[in-house]
Amino acid sequence: MSIIVLDNFPWKIDVEQLIEKYHIPRQGEDIERLKALAREAEIIGRPKALFKMSYVQDRGDDYVIVDGIKLTSRVLRINLDEKYRVFPYIVTCGTEIEQWSKTIKDFMESYWVDGMKEMALAEATRELYRRIEQDYHPGSVASMNPGSLEDWPIDQQTYLFRILGDPKQDIGVELTDSYLMVPIKSASGILFSDSKGFENCRMCSRENCPGRRAPYDPHLVESYKK
Known part of the structure; x- marks a missing residue:
């Protein structure tokens, strides 16, 4: 199946949530500055998601083969037992808001903007789930992410990225030498149908x-x- 890029959907910053999270007084310069930054972030920010429908072609005791790529994890293998359709994905706040955030030099404002990037990532994640549900009707789903468990270490990011082609070109996400993603407010994994609430x-x-x-x-x- 072809890779699907989601990069043109509306998103909005929840200013009230930021006010509560960072304990910003509701009167004064700080709240006005927060609102101004939020407006700017909404204009500049372009959260993105990338995914494809893939197939489990083979499995062993502690691995599965997805689209010809071996993913080594016993937990993943067990979770995909008797499942043949999966959805590898990457979601990100986007390079646009990431680059803009680097221009914010004030220490406290940089914290606020970090929260805005988290909201952009959350919106990309919601759009990913919405699109998969709309187009593929998988029912209840769960996700596993490289590096979240010792059983599926972070260096497995390399193989997940191979399944997804060229994420840097498509949505601006790349891996560092230590397998971390840039922009840092990005997430990757495999979605799969799951009725057990993994x-x-x-x-x-x-x-x-x-x-x-x-x-x-x-x-x-x-x-x-x-």
């Missing part, structure tokens, strides 16, 4: 994680080792 966080024992969406479940971890 969540990476349930298999990660890292404490005090600000992005945790579900509690660690050691029993679930053990179940994937059997």
